[in-house]
Amino acid sequence: METPPPEGQATEEVVLVATESNGLDQGRDLSDPSLFVNRELSWLHFNQRVLEEAVVAAQHPLLDRAKFISIFSSNLDEFFMIRVAGIEHQVEAGLQKRTIDGYTPAAQLESIRSVVLRQLRQRNDSLYGDILPQLKEAGIELVHFCDLGKNCQEALNGYFRSEIFPVLTPLAFDTGHPFPFISNLSLNLAVELEDENTATMKFARVKVPDILPRLVRLDRIPGTQGETESIRYLWIEDLIMNNLDQLFPRMKVVQAHHFRIIRDADIEIEEDEAGDLLKTIEKGVRSRRYGQVVRLDVGPEMPPFVRNLLMHNLEIEERNIYVIDGALGLGSLIELLGTERPDLKDEPYVPANPFSKEFEYDMFSAIREKDRLLYHPYDSFQPVVDFITRASVDPDVLSIKQTLYRVGSNSPIVRALMNAAELGKQVAVLVELKARFDEENNIIWAKALEDVGAHVVYGLPGLKTHAKLTMVVRREHQRLKRYLHLGTGNYNPSTGKLYTDYSLFTSNESIADEVSELFNSLTGYSKHTAYDSLLVSPFNTRDRLINMIEREVALKKKGHPGRIIMKMNSLVDPKTIKALYRASCEGVVIDLVVRGICCLKPGIPGVSENITVVSIIGRYLEHSRAYYFSNGGKPQLYLGSADIMQRNLDDRVETLFPVFDSSLVRRVRANIELQLKDNVKSWRFEPDGTSSKINNDAPKINSQERLMRKGSHRKGTEGIKRG
Numbered sequence: 001m002e003t004p005p006p007e008g009q010a011t012e013e014v015v016l017v018a019t020e021s022n023g024l025d026q027g028r029d030l031s032d033p034s035l036f037v038n039r040e041l042s043w044l045h046f047n048q049r050v051l052e053e054a055v056v057a058a059q060h061p062l063l064d065r066a067k068f069i070s071i072f073s074s075n076l077d078e079f080f081m082i083r084v085a086g087i088e089h090q091v092e093a094g095l096q097k098r099t100i101d102g103y104t105p106a107a108q109l110e111s112i113r114s115v116v117l118r119q120l121r122q123r124n125d126s127l128y129g130d131i132l133p134q135l136k137e138a139g140i141e142l143v144h145f146c147d148l149g150k151n152c153q154e155a156l157n158g159y160f161r162s163e164i165f166p167v168l169t170p171l172a173f174d175t176g177h178p179f180p181f182i183s184n185l186s187l188n189l190a191v192e193l194e195d196e197n198t199a200t201m202k203f204a205r206v207k208v209p210d211i212l213p214r215l216v217r218l219d220r221i222p223g224t225q226g227e228t229e230s231i232r233y234l235w236i237e238d239l240i241m242n243n244l245d246q247l248f249p250r251m252k253v254v255q256a257h258h259f260r261i262i263r264d265a266d267i268e269i270e271e272d273e274a275g276d277l278l279k280t281i282e283k284g285v286r287s288r289r290y291g292q293v294v295r296l297d298v299g300p301e302m303p304p305f306v307r308n309l310l311m312h313n314l315e316i317e318e319r320n321i322y323v324i325d326g327a328l329g330l331g332s333l334i335e336l337l338g339t340e341r342p343d344l345k346d347e348p349y350v351p352a353n354p355f356s357k358e359f360e361y362d363m364f365s366a367i368r369e370k371d372r373l374l375y376h377p378y379d380s381f382q383p384v385v386d387f388i389t390r391a392s393v394d395p396d397v398l399s400i401k402q403t404l405y406r407v408g409s410n411s412p413i414v415r416a417l418m419n420a421a422e423l424g425k426q427v428a429v430l431v432e433l434k435a436r437f438d439e440e441n442n443i444i445w446a447k448a449l450e451d452v453g454a455h456v457v458y459g460l461p462g463l464k465t466h467a468k469l470t471m472v473v474r475r476e477h478q479r480l481k482r483y484l485h486l487g488t489g490n491y492n493p494s495t496g497k498l499y500t501d502y503s504l505f506t507s508n509e510s511i512a513d514e515v516s517e518l519f520n521s522l523t524g525y526s527k528h529t530a531y532d533s534l535l536v537s538p539f540n541t542r543d544r545l546i547n548m549i550e551r552e553v554a555l556k557k558k559g560h561p562g563r564i565i566m567k568m569n570s571l572v573d574p575k576t577i578k579a580l581y582r583a584s585c586e587g588v589v590i591d592l593v594v595r596g597i598c599c600l601k602p603g604i605p606g607v608s609e610n611i612t613v614v615s616i617i618g619r620y621l622e623h624s625r626a627y628y629f630s631n632g633g634k635p636q637l638y639l640g641s642a643d644i645m646q647r648n649l650d651d652r653v654e655t656l657f658p659v660f661d662s663s664l665v666r667r668v669r670a671n672i673e674l675q676l677k678d679n680v681k682s683w684r685f686e687p688d689g690t691s692s693k694i695n696n697d698a699p700k701i702n703s704q705e706r707l708m709r710k711g712s713h714r715k716g717t718e719g720i721k722r723g
Contacts, residue, residue: 028607030578033102035607037599037689039572040083040108044115045691046596047075049617049683051119052693055126060619062138063344065131066333069123074331076116077185077262084112085264085294100574101599113319124326127333139230140339143218145242153242155223156216156234160243164212164236170247173203179313180205184263184291187214187237187329190306191244192254201254203309206247208237208258214332231339235327257302259310260328264291296321297328346619351497352711353380363390364474367483367505371661374503375671376489377620378711381496384503387485388413391472392420398480399426401519402470406490407445413491414445418452427454430522432465457523460653463538465522466641467655471515482512486657488624488639499623500704502639502668504657508533511657522653537654541642542575548629548636549579553586555632562588563630567672569623570597572645584610593675594685595622597645603687613685614694616675618704626668627656637665671707678703 053059054068090097090105098104103111132142145153170191171180182188186207193202208214216239218224218232237258244253293314298307300323307321337345353359354374358366363386366372374383389412391397400420407414421427431446449456459465468487473480489501506512514534520526529539549564556562564583571577571592577600580590590611592598602611616622627638640656642648659665675682680702683691 030581030607031100031574033098033100035581035601035604036101036574036577037601038099038101038103038108038111039597039599040087040112041115042597042599042689043079043083044112044119045689046615047072047079048119049615049691050075051123051126053617054131055122057130061344061346062131062135063140063336063339063341064346064619066127066135066336069127069131070331070333072119072123073329073333076119077331078265080262080295081184081265081291084109085266085292087112088264088292088294109319117322120322120324123330124324127330128326135344136230138341138344140336140341140344141228141230141232142215143232143234145234145238152218152224155221156218156239157243158223159216159221160239161246164209164240165243165246167209167211168206168240168247171205171207173205182207182261182314184261184265185329186210187258187260189237189241189244189256189258190302190310191248191256192306193248194252194254196250196252202251203306204248206240206244206256208240212236213335214329215335231341233336237327255303257306258299258328259302260297261293261314262295262297263293266291294320297324299323299328300325349377349708351377351380353382355383359383359386363387364394364476364481364483368481368507371508371659371664372505373659373661373664373667374505375624375707375711376496376501376503377498378500378707379503381493381503383505384485384487384491384496385412385416385493387472387483387505388470388491389416391474391483392416392425393423394474396476397425397472397474399428399473400470401428401473401523402491403430403432403465403467403522404445404491405432405466405468406492406495408492408494411445411491412493414449417454418449421449421452421454428457428519428523429454430457430459430465430519433458455523460522463651463653465653466648467518467536467653468641469515469518469655471512471519481507482509482516483507484512484515486511486515486640486655488626488641495623499621501624502626504639504659504664508660518653518655533658535638535640535642535654535656537642537648537652538650541654541656542573542649545627545644546576546579548627548631549576549583549588551631552588552629553583555630556583556586556588558632560632561630562586563628564588564590565592565626565628565669565672565676566590566644567593567622567624567626567675568643569595569625570643570645572597572599572643573649574599576644576649580611581607584608591672591676593622593672598685601687601689602685608687612676614676614678615683615685615691616678616681616703617683618681618702620704625656626672628665628669628672635662635665635669637668639668674701674706675703677701680705 050068051072054065087105087108091109096104173179188208189206191204191206193204195202214236215233216236218234241256244256293316296310296314296316298321355366355372391400400417402417417427417429429449433443446456468489470485472483474483484506486504487501489495489499510533514531517528518536521528531540535541535544552562552564571594580600584590585607588610592611592613593616594613595615598613600613602608602613625640625642629636637659638656639659640654642654642656648654678701679694679696679698680700681704682694684694685691
């Protein structure tokens with residue numbers, strides 16, 4: 001096993017380089033706002049790349065193109081719930097502080113609105129002008145109630161009466177009835193009514209129930225077959241609109257208009273005042289539905305007086321209103337994937353388990369023999385589940401410690417931990433209750449673990465625990481041996497099939513020592529902050545990464561070919577970006593693979609001409625983080641949970657762990673180098689902060705497809721045996 005030289009050997013040179021730079025290179029101020037991309041606009045550029053997966057016909061089969069419409073729409077909802085909501089608060093507070101790229105809060109909102117309106121038009125043009133017509137030709141149709149035959153309509157009316165009517169609650173709005181509360185992400189009908197006795201106009205709101213499927217499949221309702229052999233779907237709100245007379249007898253339904261709202265969904269917690277974090281999070285999840293309205297979606301047919309009524313009662317401005325033609329809340333299109341038409345979807349991929357024989361025989365011996373690395377989803381996630389499951393029943397295992405961030409609603413890993421606790425093993429689990437939009441699942445699992453006697457903690461005050469760590473302590477030959485799983489992704493088998501992430505299994509003692517110290521900090525009162533093998537936020541991640549960047553500069557000046565390769569979800573942190581700019585100015589070649597937000601501008605003469613940035617958007621969500629430094633011919637590689645954002649470096653517990661096995665380092669580098677050559681699913685970032693699809697005359701390389709083929713055929717894994 002190769003161990004990198006101590007970083008302290010380069011410290012003197014690193015400090016010298018940083019001091020000489022002092023934020024300036026060749027007369028260019030590296031704090032100049034023109035050198036940075038606005039974070040929010042960069043995120044919108046990312047979501048545009050997601051949208052392009054649906055817009056370009058050649059990218060995916062039809063149902064998967066509809067899936068990307070759904071993903072784009074759901075992404076945008078979350079963006080408004082969190083990011084736009086935060087900026088709205090700044091505007092209301094009268095803040096004028098500019099971002100590092102020079103935007104005021106009001107300017108950000110204006111720019112966001114302009115981009116989003118354009119994207120929504122493009123989304124709908126693609127959906128209604130291309131995808132749905134092609135689906136109709138292929139035998140899947142989204143229909144309107146008014147276009148159906150009389151017999152079909154009558155059958156649907158009966159279905160409405162028996163299956164939908166009982167769960168609807170019409171709410172009046174007049175002097176005797178206050179304006180009804182409208183929950184976050186709810187789809188609603190604003191109904192204009194006329195009292196047949198008094199001829200007075202009335203207003204009511206009907207919520208479209210989110211406990212029922214949004215798309216009603218007609219061939220599963222008796223009496224709707226026979227008109228066509230196509231699989232037909234109907235939006236549930238269309239069916240409700242055409243049966244409003246059943247909700248309002250002896251009233252004339254004049255018109256009905258659909259609308260949808262998005263509220264501020266960020267839970268604010270004053271942890272110093274929260275005596276019971278579990279109860280505080282539960283309360284916060286319940287209150288999320290009451291947050292300030294940040295967006296109101298309406299149809300173009302809604303008359304001004306109804307729109308003004310909603311604006312007044314929801315307390316919003318014109319800038320919060322988005323007029324959208326067609327159905328609202330298109331995240332629900334994900335339901336189309338349930339259609340049994342494999343010919344209209346990507347071919348299923350079954351990942352290989354390269355450790356099946358070694359792990360089946362003796363998992364712990366296999367890990368003790370050499371470090372093992374998996375690359376999901378090209379390699380199966382099952383070995384991760386097996387690692388926890390087998391440890392839970394192994395009579396020689398004494399304890400299991402694990403961090404849990406997002407585990408899903410039906411977690412075999414949590415059930416294995418519960419089983420271990422019931423068998424008398426010491427189980428300590430850090431459940432991050434503040435994992436946004438997964439709080440409810442995590443609360444349920446935390447309570448279930450506590451009920452069986454596991455030690456459950458909720459993290460450090462003021463910090464989210466985002467690290468992905470498991471430590472198994474086992475008695476072997478009258479001594480204790482520690483086995484680790486360290487990952488870049490969550491302990492969730494479902495996302496393990498959709499997200500690209502690395503998993504490292506190791507029994508390395510130096511790493512195990514530091515993981516033990518970190519768990520003691522998370523579960524007890526340990527104040528340990530001195531980590532050597534691990535990079536741990538908020539203690540040393542930024543400083544160590546910048547030191548390694550500056551070390552490349554120092555080595556480049558000594559004649560070594562400086563090279564840095566980084567792969568991450570987001571690059572936002574100004575200090576790290578400036579360090580990369582300084583390295584570029586000194587001739588260090590830097591390749592970045594950034595899936596989402598990138599506030600760095602590559603290719604600027606005199607600043608970043610040695611930096612390239614690409615983004616891979618494809619079948620799988622690129623989620624792994626990898627940081628590679630050539631280090632004068634002694635490469636160093638770190639994998640882990642941390643992106644280069646202030647929140648990950650300052651406000652979270654994150655880990656980046658070293659990969660000591662040189663063959664595994666080469667393997668990860670080869671994976672990233674393949675992505676840098678991708679000219680099918682790759683986007684290149686431009687100096688102005690935008691990105692454009694890479695399309696050249698070179699032989700076509702789809703990195704995800706090539707890794708799928710490689711994963712299907714790989715039967716073993718590289719590694720160096722330890723003596």
